[in-house]
Amino acid sequence: MTRPTAESGPPRWTRAVPAVTFSVSALVVAALFANGAWQRRWIADDGLIVLRTVRNLLAGNGPVFNEGERVEANTSTAWTYLIWFWSWLTGGQVEYVVLWIALVLSVTAVPLAMWGTMRMLGVSLRSAAATPTVVLPLGALVYIALPPARDFATSGLEVSLCIFWVATLWWQVAGWSRRGPLRTRADVAALLALAFTGGLAPLVRPELAIVGALVLALVVVTEMSWRLRTAFVATAAVLPLGYQIFRMGYYGLLVPNTAVAKDATGSKWQQGFTYLGNMFSPYTLALPLIVAVVAALSIWLLRRRGSAPDTSGAQPARVGRWAAGRARLQTPAAVTTVMLLGGLIEVLYWLRQGGDFMHSRVLLVPLFILLLPVMIIPLVVPESIRRPDPAQLLGAASALAFFVITAIWAIGTSHSAGMRDGTEIGRSGIVDERRYYIQNLGVTHPITAQDYLNYPRMRAMVDEIEQRRDGGVLLPSADYDKWNFIKLAGPRVPGTPPELTVFFLNLGMTSMNAPLNVRVVDQMGLAYPIASHTERLEDARIGHDKDLPGEWVVAESGGITTRPLLPLFLDPEWARDAGEALTCPQTRDLIASYKAPLTLTRFRNNLRQSFDFTSYRIERVPRYELMRCRLPLGPPIP
Numbered sequence: 001m002t003r004p005t006a007e008s009g010p011p012r013w014t015r016a017v018p019a020v021t022f023s024v025s026a027l028v029v030a031a032l033f034a035n036g037a038w039q040r041r042w043i044a045d046d047g048l049i050v051l052r053t054v055r056n057l058l059a060g061n062g063p064v065f066n067e068g069e070r071v072e073a074n075t076s077t078a079w080t081y082l083i084w085f086w087s088w089l090t091g092g093q094v095e096y097v098v099l100w101i102a103l104v105l106s107v108t109a110v111p112l113a114m115w116g117t118m119r120m121l122g123v124s125l126r127s128a129a130a131t132p133t134v135v136l137p138l139g140a141l142v143y144i145a146l147p148p149a150r151d152f153a154t155s156g157l158e159v160s161l162c163i164f165w166v167a168t169l170w171w172q173v174a175g176w177s178r179r180g181p182l183r184t185r186a187d188v189a190a191l192l193a194l195a196f197t198g199g200l201a202p203l204v205r206p207e208l209a210i211v212g213a214l215v216l217a218l219v220v221v222t223e224m225s226w227r228l229r230t231a232f233v234a235t236a237a238v239l240p241l242g243y244q245i246f247r248m249g250y251y252g253l254l255v256p257n258t259a260v261a262k263d264a265t266g267s268k269w270q271q272g273f274t275y276l277g278n279m280f281s282p283y284t285l286a287l288p289l290i291v292a293v294v295a296a297l298s299i300w301l302l303r304r305r306g307s308a309p310d311t312s313g314a315q316p317a318r319v320g321r322w323a324a325g326r327a328r329l330q331t332p333a334a335v336t337t338v339m340l341l342g343g344l345i346e347v348l349y350w351l352r353q354g355g356d357f358m359h360s361r362v363l364l365v366p367l368f369i370l371l372l373p374v375m376i377i378p379l380v381v382p383e384s385i386r387r388p389d390p391a392q393l394l395g396a397a398s399a400l401a402f403f404v405i406t407a408i409w410a411i412g413t414s415h416s417a418g419m420r421d422g423t424e425i426g427r428s429g430i431v432d433e434r435r436y437y438i439q440n441l442g443v444t445h446p447i448t449a450q451d452y453l454n455y456p457r458m459r460a461m462v463d464e465i466e467q468r469r470d471g472g473v474l475l476p477s478a479d480y481d482k483w484n485f486i487k488l489a490g491p492r493v494p495g496t497p498p499e500l501t502v503f504f505l506n507l508g509m510t511s512m513n514a515p516l517n518v519r520v521v522d523q524m525g526l527a528y529p530i531a532s533h534t535e536r537l538e539d540a541r542i543g544h545d546k547d548l549p550g551e552w553v554v555a556e557s558g559g560i561t562t563r564p565l566l567p568l569f570l571d572p573e574w575a576r577d578a579g580e581a582l583t584c585p586q587t588r589d590l591i592a593s594y595k596a597p598l599t600l601t602r603f604r605n606n607l608r609q610s611f612d613f614t615s616y617r618i619e620r621v622p623r624y625e626l627m628r629c630r631l632p633l634g635p636p637i638p
Contacts, residue, residue, distance in 0.1 A: 017132035018123055018378075025137040025376065026111035033144040034107045036414065037153035041103070042434050043095055043447045044358075047156020048508030049526065050074045050083065051094045051449075057084045058094075059516055063250075065527040066519045070594040072256045073507075073527040076158035077243060078165075078203040095448045098156050106153035106160040109167040110140050110375075113368070116171035117375040119178060120332045121299070134379040136403040138295060139371035142288045145410035146367075147418045148279070148360035151434045158205060162365045165204045166211070169197050170339065170372050173215055177335040182224065191228070192235045194219065199236035203243060206255060207349055211342035211369065218338050222330045245607070252593030252606035254614045261525035261532035261546055268354030271428075271542050275355025278430050279363050282420070283413045288406050292374045295402040299377060302395045336373050343369030357543035359419055359432045377402060429541035449512035456480035461502065462513055471498025473559040475550050475567070476505075484567045486559040501557040503550060519557075523548040529594060530556060530582075534620040548620060555579035573637045577622035584629035590616060 049065075053074055056064050063080065065073040074080045087097045114137060123133055143149050152159040172194040182188055198219075201212025216236050220229060248254060280286055328334060346366035356362040379399040382392040422432035423439040437446050441454040453459050457480055464474055464483045473486040488498065501519040504510045507527055511520040524546045525532025531548035540547065551574040555561055561575035581587070590613055593606050606613075619625040626633055 018118075018135055021133075022114070022118060022123075022135040022376070025135050025140075026114055029114070029137050029140045029144060030107050030111050033110055033150070033153065034103070036144065036150040037103055037106060040147070040150045040434065041099060041154045041445050041447065042151070042437070043099060043154065043156040044433050045437065045452065045506050045508035046358075046433075047098065048095075048449060048452070048512045050076075050080055050156065051098065052508075052511040052520070052527075053080055054084045054087055054094050055512075055516060058088060061516065065511070066521070067516055068595065069519075070251050070598065071527055071529060072247065072251045072253070073258065075256050075258045076161065076203070076205055077256075078200060079158035079161050082161065093448070095156075099154050099447060102154045102156065102160040105164040109160070109164040109368075110144060112164070112171055113167035113372055114140055114375045116167060116174045117372060119171065119174035120336060120373070121303075121376075121378060122178065122332070123376075123378050132381050134381065135376050136379055136399060137375065138377045138403055138406050139292055139374040140376065141406050141410045142292065143368055143371055145413045146283060146285070146360070146364075147414070147416060149364055151432075152361055152364060155434070157361070159361065159364055162205055162208065163368045165197070165200065165208070166365065166369055166372075169194075169212070169215060172197055173219070173335050173339075174332070176219065177330055177332045180330070182228070188228065191219070191224075191232060195232045195235040196239075199238070199240050202240050205365075206259060207346060208365070210345050210349070211339070214338045214342045215335075218329055218334065222326050248610040249603035249607045250598065252590075252610050252613050254610050257529060257532055258526055260529075260614065262543065263536040263545060267352050268542065269352060271354035272351030274428050275430060275542070276351060276363065278355075278419070278428065279360040282418050283416055284409070288409050289370075291402050291405050292371060295377050295399070296374050298395070298398050298402075299374075302391060339369060339372055343367075343372075354542045355430070357425075357429050357431060357541060359422075359430055361433075379403075425541075429543070449509060452509035453513060455506065455509055457483065457504070458509060458513055461504075461510065465500065465502075465514060465518055468500055469498070471500050473554050473557045474500065474502045474504075475553075475570075476503075478569075484569075486554055486567070487565060488558050489560045490558070499557070501553065503553045505544075521553060523550075528553075529590060530587075530618075533590065533616055533618055535617050546620075549574060549578075549622075551575040551622065552578045552620075556582055573634070574622050576634055576637070577626055580631060580634065581618070581622050581625040581629065584618075584625070584631060586616060586629070587618060589613075 050073075052065055053063055056062065056067060061067045062070070063072070065071050083094065083098050083101060086092075086101055087094050090097060117139075118135065123135065154160075172190070175190065176194055179187060179190070182191065195216065198212040198216040202209040220232055224232070244254075247256075251257070253260065343366050346369065347363065350356075350362050350366065353362075377399050379396050380392060382389055382396060418435075419430075419432045422435035425431045425436070437452075437455075438444060440456075441451060443451045443454065446452060453462065457476055460481050460483055461474065464485065468474070468485060471488050475484045475486070477484050499519055501521060502510055502514060503521055503523070505522055505524065507520065507522045507524075511527070514520055521528035521531070523531055524544055525534070525548065528548070530552055531546050534546050534548055536545040537547060551561075551570055553559075554566070554570065555575050555578040560566060561579060562572055566572050566575060582591070589609065592602075593609065593613055596602055619628050623633065
């Protein structure tokens, strides 16, 4: 057998090794993730919340949670409209539509991120080197092995869309870092596509705007014509800016109502670190992350030692410092640094926020971002087996050792039960939502709203809705099989049907098991601005920081506020004061912003007042609210 010459190049099998090993790795990882996600398939109660808005869109009521109230009850705008589009296109049951969208996006995101890392490392699918490069999925295994990652691969929440967006942006910016000067129309098209993806960040999740902005800022300052730079900025800004104007005029807020409900600018560092520990401790997550960091450093050091200076895009000898600095920005190192910076900022943001009440949920996307540089690691086989280069041998042995350690950890972790008390809400307020609902529903895979009828009070609510055709207010009773019904104080406006309002914490299952003509609101304020604009309770359960007393919804809905028709657990004095507090001029303006008919004048007023509405807060104790608004205090009620 003859040795290959310079003209003939390396053998075909050597050139094909990267493509074959990457394809096998990607397929195995995708298959494992798909299987794990399918075995744990479910739709969370919070995942059902977005489907109420989708139902209203399909019914022609607009992007609202309750007909006649312009409230943005979903944090991810892109997620809402993605589900609406596929539900409209397929005509399928919305629960199954969202299940499949989430599963496909989650499973696709990991191989796409691996491909982006291949591009970033400069590992070609067809190697030109004389020695084969084996592709090992290190970071990908870390992510898919985590039980929470498989839980939220479906769940109906936007985690799947978030990691898919991150993977797409990573793949695009990795290609840009290797492309060099723009030469063809295809290069320009790829650049504008990158701008569009980066601009989608705030529509995917508001906090992801940090990652999108960092990447876009990196790209826009590099060498390009001012005409192209203008096109780049316009492509990135047109959709988010257009939607922001729509949001301000239509909803009267700068942010989704959910951000107001959870006071996204709040600070709970101690709870945040508790949440971080809750994610790390059940899975010994620090071990694979340390391995990933060491692997990344090893790859960088070995590549730096073995690579020659890159002169393909060399600048003229007398080039200015600014131009030379801009040229260094379009490099894999700069792009990787920016993405890691974005991931670290995301982690700090959630630590400051206090995390979430769902086990690991909000830290999955930052973890995915931080794993991007090591989604795959290359194992370069030494050129000579008999007399190997020490550096090449060390690199290959290290890569293999890193992968084996991670694979062993992944096998053990994939069978982990996760939180010790997964079926209970502990003192920290954090819960394994999937296990909690499976336990309480007695359903292995709760997916549809009907599956949630087994939850306490749900079947009783459906029966109450059937019986209460004259309107009124339904509040949960201490008896899990009953509801408290409060009649309306007076006749409704002639020509309009009587309105039935349901007031309950579990907004998803409640709203999806109720007809669209039934108003569903919650004390946390996700769909109820009166509640969302109350002050945050400092010591409340994380993610449940607002708790509006029931007297408010009775008064606001027009229910009877006096004895003997008012339930004993409600205070008639509070109910009376709440009704009076709703006459506060600023509160009346807030209510008009989402309830008054949408006219051009209303749209303009909302645009102008959205800044004030976003920061406006009311006191949850009605009497304190009367004092704040300088309204007269009523006499005590015996």
